[in-house]
Amino acid sequence: MQQDGPPVSQTILQLLREWPPGFGGVERVAHELASVWGGRVYSFDPQRQASHAIDSCPVSYPRQVLPCSPPVARLQLPWPTRILGRLLLSSKHLHGHLPSPGVLLLLVAAKVLRPRRRVTAHWHSFLEQSPGFSGRLFLLYQWLALRLLPLLDGVVTTSPVLEEALIHQGCVSKRVQVLPCCLSNAQEQQLLAIPARPVEPGRPMRVLFIGRLASYKRLDWLLNALAELSQGWELHIVGDGPHRDAFETLSHSLMGHDAPVTFLGQLDEAAKLQQIAAADVLVLPSDRSNEAFGxxxxxxxxxxxxxxxxxxxxxxxxxxxxxxxxxWAQTPDELANVLALLMHNPEKRHDLGIEARRRYQALFARHHWLNTLQTWTAQN
Structure with a gap:
């Protein structure tokens, strides 16, 4: 297998809101890019993870927190400091991760201050309107971001679906690059080594949910879908968040306290791997474009x-x-039917598992990601 290494000799700086590697998709993407590029990663660190968090992945690249104002409706802007000045006036390629109004502001400022500097953006997701004043502010931000993106030297996004949407919004197609998310070398090797699930008629189907227990993850939709099925399944929930108590209450009200539903909380990578190795199907029931990849x-x-x-x-x-x-239609009202089909047909689950691994190897394997990244970096 191809080994990770710098695609080209240049150093690329990165800018994002959170502190990588973290547990979110944006942080993980920035972490994997830095593991190849090796450049410094700047972040606003709104949750102050730099001072207390234990990294979930080994970090081999330098990181820098930008002193920032307190967040207002999730809007956080950096204070004028020497660190910020060096970042904005550097001649090195700068790659920023969106959505973040603060990151967008610094990308545009860097391009204005040094027009010949290479400045690119990573478009992770489109935002949908949420209730209240902050929701309207973020739609305004997105409208502005889509009009400023063409000023930058390139945009990376995670799927052909987002690529098409960005081009429709005015981005030049030749400046948009699809780079799907990836797994680390270690993760990929461990997961690919897991043997195919045996066909075991009569064994309950093991359903797995992994994610932050927040409203848009819609664990409630998965619980409602499973409540429609007869016994023959079990659900294991990995993750924590502000809606955990509400989801546990819903589970008890739908299926009783003896239902085969287990809330495991947040697990480390080794424990999460064990849950994946034991599962038959994973469900990601998110209901917003904020969840753009998974x-x-x-x-x-x-x-x-x-x-x-x-x-x-x-x-x-x-x-x-x-x-x-x-x-299948991939809609919430079809979820219960699909789960019932898989529950009653272990042979089908087995065959789909083989197909899923083949799709991963064909489209998302790390060596494909590295090749695409190297080509794009060399062109930029």
Whole structure:
């Protein structure tokens, strides 16, 4: 297998809101890019993770926190400091991760201050309007971001679905590069080494959910879908968040306290791998384009288990896990029917697991990601 290494001799700086590697998709993408590029990663670190967090992945690159104002409706802007001045006036390639109004502001400022400098953006997701004043502010930000992107030297996004949406919004097609999310070398090797699930008629189907227990993850939709089925399944939930108590209460009200639903909380990578290795199907029931990819789907597919996700407007999460052997509408009202089909047909689950791993190897394997990254970096 091709080894990671610098694609070209240049150093590329990165800028994002959170502190990488973290547990979110944006942080993980920035972390994997830095593991290859080796450049310094700047972040606003709104949750102050730099002072206390234990990194979930080995970090071999330098990181720098930009002193910032307190967040207002998630808007956070950096204070004028020497660190910021060096970042803006550097001649090195700068790659920023969106959505973030603060990151967008610095990308545009860097380009204005040094017009010949290479400045690019990573478009991770489109935002959908949420209730209240902050929701309207973020739609305004997105409108502005889409009009400023063409001023930059290139845009990277994670799926053909988002690429098409960006071009429709005015980005020049030759400046948009699709670079799907990826797994680390270690993750990929461990997951690909998991043997195919044996066909075991009569064994309960093990359903897995991995994600932050927040409203848009829609664990409630998965619980409602499973409540429609007869016994023959079990659900294991990995993750924590502000809606955990509400989801536990919903589970008890739908199926009783003896239902085969287990809330495991946040797990480390080794424990999460054990859950994936034991699962039969992963479900990512998010309902917004904020969930634009779903790296957990790659983990499931590499491990040889099918993933289920919805086809949402301006989101690639449905595209990631599409399987020819499982044609379905990828809508919430079809979730219970698909789960019932898989529950009653272990042979089908086995075959879909093999297909899922083949799709991972064909589209998302790390050597494909490295080749695409090297080509794009050399062109920029």
């Amino acid at each position: 790296i957990v789907q790659l983990e499931a597919m590499a491990a040889g288990i099918p993933a289920l996700a919805f086809d949402r407007r301006r989101s690639g999460m449905g595209w990631v896990c599409q399987l020819e052997g499982l044609p």
